[in-house]
Amino acid sequence: MTAFHTIAIPHDDILQGRLTMDVFAADLWEVFKGRGDPVLQIQTPFGGGKTHALIAMYHKAAE
Secondary structure (H helix, E strand, C coil), rough: CCCCCHHHCCCCCHHHCCCCCHHHHHCHHHHHHCCCHHHHHCCCCCCCCCHHHEEEEEEEHCC
16 A cells, blocks of 8 residues: 555645645635635535534525
């Protein structure tokens, strides 16, 4: 089996130490204003709990 660290190359943000946790936080205000990127946020491997459920409910209620 191939070692994990030889096939999983981290993204440049991580390698250069520029990755911040706010990248993974959904911003409800941006979604409300129509500027959020909820699809990208939901696809991240982090989160996906209460905040994302609130975003989905917001979009459903706004229909």
